[in-house]
Amino acid sequence: MLVGVIGILNIGLATLSERSEEFALRRSLGATRVDVAVLVLAESMMIGLLGATAASGVGWALYKTAVPIFADGVEPDAFPLQACIVGLAAGASAGLLGGAIPALRASRLPIAVVMRA
Numbered sequence: 001m002l003v004g005v006i007g008i009l010n011i012g013l014a015t016l017s018e019r020s021e022e023f024a025l026r027r028s029l030g031a032t033r034v035d036v037a038v039l040v041l042a043e044s045m046m047i048g049l050l051g052a053t054a055a056s057g058v059g060w061a062l063y064k065t066a067v068p069i070f071a072d073g074v075e076p077d078a079f080p081l082q083a084c085i086v087g088l089a090a091g092a093s094a095g096l097l098g099g100a101i102p103a104l105r106a107s108r109l110p111i112a113v114v115m116r117a
Contacts, residue, residue: 001094004051008044008098016102023106033107040106044099045092052091056084 023036060079067076 004094005098012102028111037103037107040103045095048091048095
């Protein structure tokens with residue numbers, strides 16, 4: 001989880017400098033600081049959810065294929081859906097935690113950034 005949070009944080013901070021003009025333009029066209037922060041947080045949360053979804057899919061595929069191969073004659077039980085739901089919630093929370101600092105920095109960008117470009 002910590003590695004996921006740090007990864008999302010790193011990507012968010014790296015793209016912040018690339019997207020600073022976009023955020024400043026949004027602000028100059030009427031978006032509030034909260035709108036920009038919510039946009040960045042939503043994007044970070046989607047990254048976390050996509051990662052958790054991919055991990056759940058790989059886990060399901062391995063569970064269905066590896067159990068019959070390595071345990072002869074053992075049929076796998078139903079895949080634990082509760083574990084997938086907890087994993088998706090953990091991925092979303094990792095996205096929120098990792099996107100908090102980039103969201104705050106994006107919301108504090110001055111509108112004058114667009115004029116300098």
